[in-house]
Amino acid sequence: MAFNKSVSEAAQRAMGLIDDAGEPIIDPGRGRKTPEQGAATIAFAATSPLLAGHSG
Structure with a gap:
């Protein structure tokens, strides 16, 4: 799964954005939210x- 097509998977993995399976790492404490969580923040x-x- 491509989290961000403009940045390679290797770079995203190195930045801690995705795990070894290519899935996004969700960590709200570090500002990494799901799209739904981000939208809820904006709506609130x-x-x-x-x-x-x-x-x-």
Whole structure:
């Protein structure tokens, strides 16, 4: 599975982005999320009253 077609699998493996099977390494603690987790973060930030008045 190609995680990012613009970067070789060997380079992605060296950066810790994919495992030996070519699967993405999901590690939210290090900012590595699934697409769904990333989308949820954006939706939360765009709609949450907790962040009203904050930018950035």
